[in-house]
Structure formats: C-alpha cells, structure tokens
Amino acid sequence: MAAEVQNWELAIDGRRHRVSVRPSGITRVITWSVDGTTVIEKKSGEDKLVLTDPDGGHGSVRCLFTALGRSRQVTWFEPGADLTAQIGFGGIDLDPEPGSKAALREEKMRAHPKRYAARHVVAGVAKVVLPILLTLLVARFAIRIDWPDWNLPSLPRPNLPDLIPDLPDIDLPDLSLPGWVQTILNNAKYVVPVLIGIGLASNEVKRRRKQDELKQELRARAAAAEDEKA
Numbered sequence: 436m437a438a439e440v441q442n443w444e445l446a447i448d449g450r451r452h453r454v455s456v457r458p459s460g461i462t463r464v465i466t467w468s469v470d471g472t473t474v475i476e477k478k479s480g481e482d483k484l485v486l487t488d489p490d491g492g493h494g495s496v497r498c499l500f501t502a503l504g505r506s507r508q509v510t511w512f513e514p515g516a517d518l519t520a521q522i523g524f525g526g527i528d529l530d531p532e533p534g535s536k537a538a539l540r541e542e543k544m545r546a547h548p549k550r551y552a553a554r555h556v557v558a559g560v561a562k563v564v565l566p567i568l569l570t571l572l573v574a575r576f577a578i579r580i581d582w583p584d585w586n587l588p589s590l591p592r593p594n595l596p597d598l599i600p601d602l603p604d605i606d607l608p609d610l611s612l613p614g615w616v617q618t619i620l621n622n623a624k625y626v627v628p629v630l631i632g633i634g635l636a637s638n639e640v641k642r643r644r645k646q647d648e649l650k651q652e653l654r655a656r657a658a659a660a661e662d663e664k665a
Contacts, residue, residue: 441537443509443529447653449660454496454529456506463504469493480504485520495520496529507537527653528646548640 441456450469457464462480466473474493475486482502487495497520499508510526512519519525531537543550 441506441535442532443506443537444532445511445527445529445650445653446657447511447527448656450493452493452496452511452529454498454506454509456498456500458504461504463500465498467496483523485517487517487520488514491515497521497523497526505536506531507540527649545643 439458443454443456445452451471453468453471455466455468457466459478462478464476464478465484465486466476467486468474474488477484477486482500484498484500485495486498491514494514495512495517497508497510497512498506501507509529509531510520510523511529512526516525531541
C-alpha cells in the first residue's frame with residue numbers, strides 16, 4: 436500500500452501555492468510549487484522545516500509535523516520575511532486537502548475550541564503528574580529489591596592543608612518572603628506547565644481566528660480582481 440501524500444493549497448494574490456508531503460522511509464519529501472511549477476523540493480526528517488524560494492520571488496513556507504511524521508501546519512510567508520518564517524510569527528496558513536486527516540483535525544479545532552484548549556491543559560498536567568508517578572514507582576520497586584550487603588574497605592582520607600582562610604562571621608538580617616510568594620515558589624514546578632499549556636492553547640485559538648480573517652481578505656481581493664477583469 437502506497438504511503439499517503441499530504442497536500443496543502445492556497446491561492447494568494449493570483450498565485451496558487453501547493454505543498455505536497457510524501458513519506459519516504461523514516462523521512463519525507465516536501466515539494467513546494469507555485470502555479471504548477473516546482474519552486475523547491477527537499478527531503479527531511481525534522482519536525483519543523485522552512486523552505487525558501489532560491490530566487491526570492493515567492494517567499495518562504497514553514498512546515499510543521501507531528502511526532503508520527505504527518506504534516507500538521509503549512510504557512511506561507513511573503514518575500515523578505517525569512518526571519519519571521521523561522522520564528523513562526525505571522526504568515527498565512529495553506530489549507531489542507533479536503534477530506535484529509537489534517538482537514539478533519541482543523542474542522543474539529545474550529546468547531547470545539549474549548550475542547551482543543553483543554554487538551555493543552557491536560558498535556559501540561561501530564562508533564563507534572565507522570566514524572567511524579569514514575570518516581571514513586573521506581574522508588575517502590577527499589578525498596579523491594581534485596582540488595583547485596585557489600586563490605587567495602589574504608590579508604591584513608593589524606594590530610595590536606597586548608598586553602599581557604601577563616602572568614603569572619605557576619606550577622607545578616609533575617610529576610611523572609613511573603614507567604615503568597617513562598618507558596619508560588621514552592622508550587623512553581625506544578626503550576627508553570629499548566630499555565631504554559633493554557634497560554635499555548637489561547638494563542639493558537641487567536642492565531643486561527645486571525646488566519647480566517649486573512650483568508651477572507653484574500654478571497655475578497657480575488658473576487659474584486661475578477662470583477663475588474665469582467
């Protein structure tokens with residue numbers, strides 16, 4: 436059975452951009468074409484890949500992939516925006532092929548944004564809870580092991596001179612943090628991953644709303660151009 440080719444397309448200012456992702460062993464071949472002409476093709480196994488038009492006229496595309504190697508987002512950046520393409524700020528997302536897994540995923544995200552946000556929060560909680568559970572499991576397993584009793588010889592400690600001189604005792608004032616600050620510091624390792632998850636989910640929902648607005652503007656410009664031709 437042949438591996439599924441994942442296609443992304445979008446018409447931008449009269450030019451049709453198409454990115455095809457074809458699995459190739461443990462890597463993938465990414466082909467970016469404009470109006471049917473190949474701009475650049477590259478084989479890569481990276482989770483993030485930025486392709487830039489060698490001639491500079493068509494800008495750049497940024498491709499993101501899942502842990503299983505499937506494309507999950509393809510974004511076009513205008514010429515001269517190479518740095519923002521690397522960072523991933525701005526740009527216009529190409530549309531996944533209708534009926535593809537990526538298209539179904541985007542439909543679910545738009546239909547249930549709160550559920551999508553909750554997944555990021557759950558992921559943040561998992562980053563906290565799973566290490567704790569693994570630590571408890573390892574500790575419990577280690578206690579049950581009947582370790583051998585090794586009688587190791589006591590090694591003599593050399594009598595080395597003290598190279599650090601005696602320092603005077605300085606009485607420093609006893610500084611104490613407010614209770615609420617101490618509580619935050621004590622629980623930061625548990626709270627921070629959850630807050631990061633909430634922030635990522637919120638930013639992604641806002642980003643997709645912005646993408647919808649940009650695509651509406653593209654369609655309006657395309658319709659206006661067609662009216663002028665008529």
